Amino acid sequence: MEQIRYVKFSNERADAFNIRTEIVKQNDTKLVRKIPSTKAGTVHVANIMQINQSLEKRYENSPFRPAKCVMEGSVACLEYVEGESLQKTLDKDLLYDDIQGWNAKVAAFMAALKEVYDSEPFQSSHGFEFVFGKVDLPVDTVASRDINIDLVFENIIIKERKWAVIDYEWTFDFLIPLHFLFYRILHACFLVTPYKDKLDINEIMESFGISEQERIEYEKMDTHFQTTFIKQDYVPSHEMREKIGKDVVSLDMLLAVHNHVHNCFVQEDAAVDSNARSFLGMMVRRLKMRIKNIN
Numbered sequence: 001m002e003q004i005r006y007v008k009f010s011n012e013r014a015d016a017f018n019i020r021t022e023i024v025k026q027n028d029t030k031l032v033r034k035i036p037s038t039k040a041g042t043v044h045v046a047n048i049m050q051i052n053q054s055l056e057k058r059y060e061n062s063p064f065r066p067a068k069c070v071m072e073g074s075v076a077c078l079e080y081v082e083g084e085s086l087q088k089t090l091d092k093d094l095l096y097d098d099i100q101g102w103n104a105k106v107a108a109f110m111a112a113l114k115e116v117y118d119s120e121p122f123q124s125s126h127g128f129e130f131v132f133g134k135v136d137l138p139v140d141t142v143a144s145r146d147i148n149i150d151l152v153f154e155n156i157i158i159k160e161r162k163w164a165v166i167d168y169e170w171t172f173d174f175l176i177p178l179h180f181l182f183y184r185i186l187h188a189c190f191l192v193t194p195y196k197d198k199l200d201i202n203e204i205m206e207s208f209g210i211s212e213q214e215r216i217e218y219e220k221m222d223t224h225f226q227t228t229f230i231k232q233d234y235v236p237s238h239e240m241r242e243k244i245g246k247d248v249v250s251l252d253m254l255l256a257v258h259n260h261v262h263n264c265f266v267q268e269d270a271a272v273d274s275n276a277r278s279f280l281g282m283m284v285r286r287l288k289m290r291i292k293n294i295n
Contacts, residue, residue: 001026001027002024002025002026003024003025004022004023004024005023005024005025005030006021006022006023007020007021007022007023008020008021008022009037011037012231013230013231014230014231014232014233015038015040015041016038016040016041016043016044016232017041017044017230018036018037018038018040018041019034019035019036019037019041019044019045020034020035020036020037021033021034021035022035023080029080030080030082031077031078031079031080032067032077032078032079032080032166033075033076033077033078034048034075034076034078034169035074035075036074036075042074044169045074045075045076046071046074046076048069048076048078048168048169049069049070049071049076051066051148051168051169051171052066052067052068052069052168054146054171054173055146055148055165055168055171058116058117058146059116059165062112062115062116063112063161063162063163064112064116064162064163064165065162065163065164065165066164066165066168067079067081067164067165067166067168078166081157081159081164081166082157082159083157083158083159083164084157084158085153085154085155085156085157085158086105086109086153086154086156086157086158086163087152087153087154087156087189087192087193089105089158090102090105090106090153090189090193091193091194091195093105094193094195094198094199095195097198099198106186106189106204109153109156109163109185110182110185110208112163113151113178113181113182114178117144117146117147117178117181118144119142119143119144119178120142120143120144120175121140121141121142121143122137122141122142122143122175122177123143123175124175125174125175127172127173127174128172128174128175128176130229131172131224131225131229132176132221132224132225132229133220133221133224133228135217135220135221136217137177137214137217138211138213138214141177141179141214142177142178142179143175143176143177143178144175144176144178145172145173145174145175145176146171146172146173147171147172147176147178147181148165148168148170148171149170149171149172149176149180149181149184149225150167150168150169150170150184151165151168151181151184151185152184152185152188152189153185153188153189154188154192155167177214177218179208179209179210179214179218180218180221182208182210183205183210183214183215183218184218184222186201186204186205186208186210187201187222190204
């Protein structure tokens with residue numbers, strides 16, 4: 001018998017990336033399913049299997065391994081990896097003021113990434129600019145391919161002396177700066193840890209060679225990815241007010257329109273009806289002007 005234990009709707013995205021993630025239990029086995037919520041999303045989900053195969057080769061003879069994946073029709077089924085995330089392990093170090101242990105674990109993780117990703121000079125491409133926008137990076141910026149930009153500590157499960165990668169949906173085959181990956185890893189760690197006061201994020205970034213200029217560009221890249229690329233023309237409900245603007249029709253104004261229209265139907269006075277038409281015409285013109293300003 002199958003039991004659904006968890007469901008997450010990634011629906012604040014463009015149709016092409018709109019998916020549902022489920023954790024289900026079948027008998028004594030758990031698995032993770034990535035299910036397209038739209039017909040357009042089937043390509044994105046099918047690509048997860050291709051990414052898995054690429055990462056299997058990339059991570060060979062390294063401490064990393066991607067969670068296993070098989071396709072069942074249009075659904076990507078991934079293994080559910082039991083264990084503690086690297087983020088939780090690092091947070092324990094901070095809890096007990098083991099800053100040296102925290103630094104050692106992060107340094108080992110970054111060193112392993114450098115071994116996995118063979119570097120070459122960064123060159124922008126059409127694919128890169130479509131996903132991340134245009135950037136102004138130092139000429140000596142190094143990059144690599146098959147980079148999973150969600151390789152953050154929360155998505156790493158420590159399992160049998162390996163780092164199991166449980167989410168690799170956003171992996172790209174064009175050149176991406178290695179420091180952008182480092183930036184995202186460190187930035188995400190700082191955002192989620194409850195022990196921010198024990199970390200100096202600027203100092204940590206600098207210790208991994210990420211300059212202030214790079215950070216500015218990487219923040220732009222991340223913003224472009226999160227908004228322009230993933231959402232495209234889609235506007236989430238919580239962003240609609242900002243998109244539309246702060247100018248709203250007050251409740252009093254709506255009630256005035258309602259009462260005026262009501263009086264028109266109750267009374268048969270032609271003059272009142274004429275006044276109502278004039279009033280409603282003015283309201284329509286004002287609303288049209290607001291819609292024009294929005295567009």
